[in-house]
Amino acid sequence: MRQPAYIVNTGIITAIGNDTATCFESLLQCRSGIDKATILQTNWKDDFPVGEIKMSNPDLAALTNTDPTWPRTALLSCVAVQEAWQPFVGKTKGLRVGFFSANTVGGMDLTEGFYKDYLEDNNAGELYQFKNHECGAITELVAAHFQFNDFVTTISTACSSSANSIMLAAQMIASGMIDIAIAGGADSLSRFTLNGFNTLMILDKEPCQPFDQNRRGLNLGEGAGYVVLMNEKAMQQCEADAVCTLSGYANANDAYHQTASSPDGIGNKLAIERAMRKAGVAAGDINYINLHGTGTANNDSSEGKAIEKIFGMNVPCASSTKAYTGHTLGAAGGVEAVFSTLSIQHGVIFPNMRLETAMEDVSWKPTTTLLQDINIRNVLSNSFGFGGNCSSLIFSKC
C-alpha cells in the first residue's frame, strides 16, 4: 500500500527570521528582509540589495555548536534542520530516517575566497577552503552532525532544487523505503551567484516587486527551509501531530531555453497540472498559490499565463513571498514549503508585498492584503528554475 507523507514540523532561517515563528511574524507584519549586503563582501553591495541573514559565520555556527570554518550554506542548513528535527531526537529508534537536502552553491563562498591566491600560487590556501566545495559535501556535513545515516541525498536542479528534494522524500515514504524524511534545502549568498545573475541583467537595484507591471528583476536571498515528513507508524512512535500532507507533486521540463521560461509557461503548466492530478484535486480545490514569483519580467509573465490557462477566470488567492526573503535559489522550495504549511496551519494568506500596478499581460492579480481566518484546504507551491526545471507541490489539510 502506498503511504501518505504527513508534514509534522518545519525549520527555517531566512532574512526575515531565524526560526518558523519569527518568519511567520514577519510575514504577518509585512516585514521585508531586503537590504544592503553587510556580510557578503562584494563590489556590488551598494548596487543590489539582497535578502541577507545578518549573522556572521561564527555566529551562525554558535547556534548549532558547529564548525565556523564550514561553508555558510552548511551552517544555514544546520540551523533550520535543528529546529525541524529537535522535537524528535531520541524518539526514532528502529525507524528509517532519510535526509534530502538541496543546494546550488555548495562551498563556493569559501572557494571564491581563496581562488585568486590559488591562481597566483597553486600551493596557496588551506584544505578547509576547498574540500567542501561539492554540493554533496554540504549535505554530508549536516547529515553527520545530526547522525542521519539511513538515506542521505543531494539534489541540484537550480531554483527548483528543494521542491524536488521534498518530492523525492514523499515518494520514498510512499514506497515504504523510509519512515521519516527531513527534506528541503539551503543556499547562501555568494559573489559567484550575485555576479552570475548580474550578467543576466535580472537583478533589481531596488527591493523587488513580483507580479508588478513595472517589475525590474529579482533580489537574491539566502536561507534554509525544511519540512519533516512521516508515515503513520513514525507519527505514532514520535507522538507527532500532522499539520498537513504533501498530497501532490510533479516535476516537468520546459525544454525551451537554458535560463529563460517559455512565453506560455509550458513546463510550469505541466508541473501544476500533474501535481493536481497526483493530489486528486481540481482547480477549484486550490485555496492558495505560493507563487515562484521572482520579480523578473520573464518568470512572472510565464507563470502568470500558465496559471491563467489552468484556473481561467477563477484564479485562487496567490502571492509571491520573495519580496520578503529574496530569491533563495536552492532553498526557495524548502522555504516556501514552510510558508505553505504555515498558511494551512494558521488559515492565512500572505500578501504579495510591493505590488502597485497589476500586470497587463495576465488577467489576474495576486493578493495584496493579509487574509486571516480562512479555511485553507489545499496550497499549491511553485518552483521553477534554470535548465527548464519546473516543480509544483500541493499541501493539503489532513
Place this chain on the structure above:
Amino acid sequence: MNLYINGTGLISAAGSNTDADFLYNVPEYDTNQLLCKEPDYAAFIPAMQLRRMSKAVRMGVAASKICFSQASIEKPDALSIGTAMGCLYDTEQFLKKMVVQNEQQLTPTAFIQSTHNTVAGQIALLCGCNGHNLTYTHRAHSFEHALINAKLYLDDHAGEQVLCGGIDELIEPSRHLMQRAGVYAASNRSAKDVVGTYAQGSVAGEGASFFLLNAAPVKGTLCIKDISVFSTKDKAAAVNNMAQYLNDIAGSIDLVMLGVNGDENSREFYEPLKNGVFAGVPQAAFKQLCGEYATSSAFALGLLSHAVTSGEVPSSVILNNQPKALRRVLIVNHFLHYYSCILVELA
C-alpha cells in the same frame, strides 16, 4: 527492483561504445589522469550547437543520443542524472574571471552553463522532453541515487522510459586540488599499476555513461535488480557490510566488478574483498579504463552492458578467471568514504 537496460551510451577514456574496437585493446599509458577519448560529434550534434557546449554537455548529449539510437526512440519520457561535480569547466571559467577581473566585465555564457542541471536541461531541450527531470549531486552516490529515482518514477509510470546517467568532467584545477587533498596521484601510473599495485592517490578520470531504462522485460538485456549504498570512514566496517550484502542477496554470482584504483587508501577495502569476501568468484576491474571519479560506477555498468551485447568480457579487465556466464553480476564501487553495490541479472 527491475530496471531493464534498453540502451547504453558511453563516452570514456577508453573511447565510446560506438567505436568498432571499444575495449578490444589493452590500454597502455603512463599518466596520472585519464581524459575521455571523445568521439566525432558530427554524428550526434549539429556543429552550431557543438561550438557552444562544454565537454560535460557534449559528452552527455552524445551519450544520450547513443542510447536513443540503440532503443530506436527520439526521446525518453523522463531524465534522471547523477553528477558529483557538475559542469566544472564553466564553473571555473566564470569563477576565474570573477576573481581576476574583480567582479567587472563578466559575460553570462559560462554562468548560464555552470549549474549542475545543465546537462539534463540541455538533453531535454535538444530532444524536446517535457517530462520529469532530476539531477542528483550526492558525491559518489550521485549515479546510484539517479537509478533509485528512475525506479521510483517507473513505479508510478509503468511503460515509460527513463534516461539515466552518470557524468563528471575533469578539469586541471579540480584535479590538482584533489591531488593536494590526497585523493588523486601526483605520480604517473600504468593500467597494470592501477589494478595490481598500491601507491599514494589514484589516477584521475572522467566520463559520461548513460542508460535507457524501463520496467518491462526485454530478453537478453541486463536488468538492475538491486542498489545498495552506504558511507563510512571505517574500511573494516565497509568490508563487513559487503560480506553481509553478499549474504543478503543469496545465491552465487558469476562475476564481481571491483572499483580497484591503485590507491594505497583503498587497499584495506579491496584486498579483503579480493582475497576474502569474493575469493573464488571471477573478478574484474574497470578503473584502469576510465580513471577514478565519483560517478565511475556508471561506467562499470556500461562496460557490463556492452559485454553482454558483444558476448564477451574483454580479457583486459579480468583480474583472475574469465566468468563462465554473465547471468548475475555484482558491481562494487568505493570512492572516498562512499560505497555502492549494483546487482544486475541477465533477463
